[in-house]
Each structure stands twice: as C-alpha cells, then as structure tokens.
Amino acid sequence: MxxxxxxxxxxxxxxxxxxxxxxxxxxxxxxxxxxxxxxxxxxxxxxxxxxxxxxxxxxxxxxxxxxxxxxxxxxxxxxxxxxxxxxxxxxxxxxxxxxxxxxxxxxxxxxxxxxxxxxxxxxxxxxxxxxxxxxxxxxxxxxxxxxxxxxxxxxxxxxxxxxxGGMVRLGMDAPLFNVMDFQGNTVDLSKYKGGIVILHFWATWADTCIQEFPKFKKMYGAFKNKSVQFIGISLDDDIEDLKGFAKQESIDWPQIFDGKRWKGMIPSLYNIHMLPTIVVLDQEQKVRYIGMETENVSQIVTNLLSQSKDLPLFR
Known part of the structure; x- marks a missing residue:
C-alpha cells in the first residue's frame, strides 16, 4: 500500500x-x-x-x-x-x-x-x-x-x-465530476445516480495496486452486467503506462487520467492519500465505503443490490 x-x-x-x-x-x-x-x-x-x-x-x-x-x-x-x-x-x-x-x-x-x-x-x-x-x-x-x-x-x-476526516467521509454526498477518460469518452458521475458506483484510485507504478488488481478485476467480472458502474482514476505519470496496462489486462471500464498524481482534480476532490483506494457510492451517490479491501466492497455492493429493485443497467 x-x-x-x-x-x-x-x-x-x-x-x-x-x-x-x-x-x-x-x-x-x-x-x-x-x-x-x-x-x-x-x-x-x-x-x-x-x-x-x-x-x-x-x-x-x-x-x-x-x-x-x-x-x-x-x-x-x-x-x-x-x-x-x-x-x-x-x-x-x-x-x-x-x-x-x-x-x-x-x-x-x-x-x-x-x-x-x-x-x-x-x-x-x-x-x-x-x-x-x-x-x-x-x-x-x-x-x-x-x-x-x-x-x-x-x-x-x-x-x-x-x-x-478530510473532505470525503462515509455517509456524505460524493463530490461530482464531469471529465473525459483517456480514450476521449465523457464520464459524468451524476448520470450514474440510481445505480451503484465503484471508484478505483490506482497507478501502474504502485506495486500494491498491481498485486491487488486481479482481485479487483474478478470483482468487476462479478458485477459488470448489473447496476454497478466501475470508474478507474489513474494516478500514473505517463499515459502510455496506463494504455499499455489497460490493453494487457483488457480493461473495458472507464479510466480517467490527467498526469498529476495526487494533485489531480479527482484525487484532490476525494482526499486520496493511499493507493489503491476504493470508494463505493450508493444509489443516492452517498459514500458507503473508503478502503482497499475488495471483499468488503463485494459485500457492501451485494447488500445494496439486494435492498433495491428496478435499478438502471449501465451495460
């Protein structure tokens, strides 16, 4: 970590x-x-x-x-x-x-x-x-x-x-953002309200992120066809590092990149101090989890899905 x-x-x-x-x-x-x-x-x-x-x-x-x-x-x-x-x-x-x-x-x-x-x-x-x-x-x-x-x-x-502590706390409304991912697609957080969002703060230069990535990818496979939107926020320095890893791992969920590491807009909005960090937003876009344990994330998301019906499908 x-x-x-x-x-x-x-x-x-x-x-x-x-x-x-x-x-x-x-x-x-x-x-x-x-x-x-x-x-x-x-x-x-x-x-x-x-x-x-x-x-x-x-x-x-x-x-x-x-x-x-x-x-x-x-x-x-x-x-x-x-x-x-x-x-x-x-x-x-x-x-x-x-x-x-x-x-x-x-x-x-x-x-x-x-x-x-x-x-x-x-x-x-x-x-x-x-x-x-x-x-x-x-x-x-x-x-x-x-x-x-x-x-x-x-x-x-x-x-x-x-x-x-910090800017983002459990139970509070998630800070919104509307940016482009590294492929030029718009990622507007507000459009995912009504479903569940998983924000993944990571970087290819962080060994722990690479070690934990198989678990995260497995979790993505379990929820990708449900009312769950995954969004990656890369703290990489070089976009080519992100592109290479995304191609190697067949990453098909949005990846946001601005090349500013910790000083990037979204890491700053969410007060990120460690990698990887996973943030879970519920149907009302309130923060329900901040941490790095994929098992905890899976439990929380499963509970949120079981509590609601007629959720929007993002894929």
Missing amino acids: VIMRKRTRLIFSALTSVFLLWAGYTVNAGSLKHDPNAEKQLEIIRKKLGSLTEMKIKDAKKYYEESMKDLRTLIDTYDKTEEALEAQFYLGAVYHEMNNYKDAVTCFDAVLKQGTIDKNFKARTLYFKAKALIGQGNITAAKETISELRLIEPRAADSFGHEL
Missing part, C-alpha cells in the same frame, strides 16, 4: 491500541457477579470465534450463527453476571462482522448502559459501536461515540481519522 510515512505511523499506533483493547477480557462491572461456569462457557465461545478470524465471511457464516446462539443462551442463563455482559459485547461484534450493524449497535448499547464497567472494556465497546454506526452511515452518532471514546482512549479514537 502506498501511503505517507507519517500517516502510516499514526494508523499503526492507533490500531495497535485498539488490538490491545480487544485483547483485554476483564469486565470488572462492580454491580455484577462473577460465575465460574459462565466463564468456562464464554472461554469456549471466545476460542471458537478466534479461530474464525482467518475465514471469509461466507465460509464462517454457519459457525458465527452457532456462536451467536451459544452467546444468547449464556446471556439468558447467566443474567446479571460479568460473563453475560461480555457475551453481549461478543454478540455485537459478531453482528458487526456479518454486516448487521443495527443489531450490533443494540448489543453495544446494552453493554454501555451497565454504566459501571472497566474503562478498557468500555473503550473497546465504544470503538466497535462507532464502527457499526459508520457501517450504518450514521455519521453524526458515530462522531458522538468517537468523542466519548477519545476521553478514555485517544489513540483508538484517532484510528477513525481516515474514515471521518
């Missing part, structure tokens, strides 16, 4: 902090009792969830659902225990992993309402609540949650800088 060194250090330290919060298991809720049997059951569920982290969502779905059932049983059986409260947190985390952000927020709120929990446990709950709110597109509530998190764990709160 191509990125400014200073930003890399900030993100690394913030994510390290968040990982340490996640790894802390102590609830320390003063008004709740501890139950040894519940603790043993929770440890089994926790280990099972830990073993799923390397699996794709579609492959792990069955096991997540089984764990959710076990967590609900533990919560009901051992009500008013520290273990039940922590099980509520894990239930929210699994909901979040499965992109069910509404139920995830409900679970995290149930934990936070306890009010007397250890500050580390509260911090990681606030962190994942903020992530779920961002997934919902509820940016206002996410900012409020992050502000509360910052009072406890500033570094974890700072990890949201890329998603909520």
